[in-house]
Amino acid sequence: MNKIAVCGKGGSGKSAIARLLADGLRTRGHRVLVVDADESNTGLHRMLGFESPPSPIIELLGGKQKLEEEIEARIRAGESEMTLDLMREEMPISKIPPEYIMETDGIKLVNIGKIMMALEGCACPMGIVSRSFLKKLRLEPDEVAVVDLEAGVEHFGRGVETSIDCVLVVVEPSIDSLEIAEKISQLSSQIDIADVWVVLNKIASEEIAARLTDYLNQRDIGIIGSIHQDPEIFESCLEGRPLKGRVAAEDVSKILDFLFP
Numbered sequence: 001m002n003k004i005a006v007c008g009k010g011g012s013g014k015s016a017i018a019r020l021l022a023d024g025l026r027t028r029g030h031r032v033l034v035v036d037a038d039e040s041n042t043g044l045h046r047m048l049g050f051e052s053p054p055s056p057i058i059e060l061l062g063g064k065q066k067l068e069e070e071i072e073a074r075i076r077a078g079e080s081e082m083t084l085d086l087m088r089e090e091m092p093i094s095k096i097p098p099e100y101i102m103e104t105d106g107i108k109l110v111n112i113g114k115i116m117m118a119l120e121g122c123a124c125p126m127g128i129v130s131r132s133f134l135k136k137l138r139l140e141p142d143e144v145a146v147v148d149l150e151a152g153v154e155h156f157g158r159g160v161e162t163s164i165d166c167v168l169v170v171v172e173p174s175i176d177s178l179e180i181a182e183k184i185s186q187l188s189s190q191i192d193i194a195d196v197w198v199v200l201n202k203i204a205s206e207e208i209a210a211r212l213t214d215y216l217n218q219r220d221i222g223i224i225g226s227i228h229q230d231p232e233i234f235e236s237c238l239e240g241r242p243l244k245g246r247v248a249a250e251d252v253s254k255i256l257d258f259l260f261p
């Protein structure tokens with residue numbers, strides 16, 4: 001178990017949970033790499049205590065334009081978007097060039113890239129770069145990667161999930177969030193990922209937790225844990241400080257007990 005992805009609806013708490021997982025894993029003695037693979041959100045580096053994000057992996061591979069051209073050419077030549085791989089060599093953490101990786105408080109961060117592209121007929125380079133990077137990323141037994149995935153379900157079925165050991169789908173108390181979890185769970189049953197679990201987040205009462213649990217149980221979707229609504233998280237996000245949340249951190253610790261017995 002060393003590549004864990006966090007996904008779910010935008011705003012459900014993916015980045016906050018990625019940060020808490022990273023913290024909890026470090027406390028347990030793991031060496032932690034956080035992979036920011038959410039192209040549309042920019043707050044993760046701040047939650048982790050970095051002033052700015054590292055240079056994007058997309059640049060390491062030649063930049064957005066060159067990659068788009070390469071992807072188009074290779075698809076025209078008959079390669080499938082689903083399996084196209086942009087990285088030739090395996091990538092242990094020690095081989096990532098220094099400008100593409102940062103470390104603070106014992107947690108490392110890489111950033112896939114922040115680009116939006118919706119050209120018709122062209123594959124999204126972000127998804128392909130994320131997949132290539134995660135596939136080639138070689139981790140030592142004591143290393144864990146926590147991947148903050150893009151909101152929604154776009155990555156699933158595009159192969160990003162195939163090099164991940166465990167997917168945590170964050171569900172906040174909203175029907176949209178539940179529906180996205182349901183969709184991810186359906187997709188993942190078709191494509192064979194090792195483990196998919198829901199994490200309930202922003203839980204303010206037992207009653208709300210019970211309602212979400214009912215909904216998910218009826219659909220056979222497993223729940224790995226539940227994280228309280230924690231005003232400390234809200235506060236640190238508002239102020240742009242490194243994220244703190246002692247109550248939520250304890251909840252996350254129980255999830256880690258389960259994942260790393």
Ligand SMILES: Nc1ncnc2c1ncn2[C@@H]1O[C@H](COP(=O)(O)OP(=O)(O)O)[C@@H](O)[C@H]1O
Binds near residue numbers: 012201229234238
């Ligand atoms: N357990 C929690 N308790 C209180 N606020 C939370 C919690 N989890 C997330 N939040 C708040 O929800 C907002 C969205 O969280 P974020 O992690 O950025 O979501 P995402 O990465 O899924 O878009 C943030 O303002 C954060 O303060």
Ligand SMILES: [Mg+2]
Binds near residue numbers: 014015148
């Ligand atoms: Mg986020």
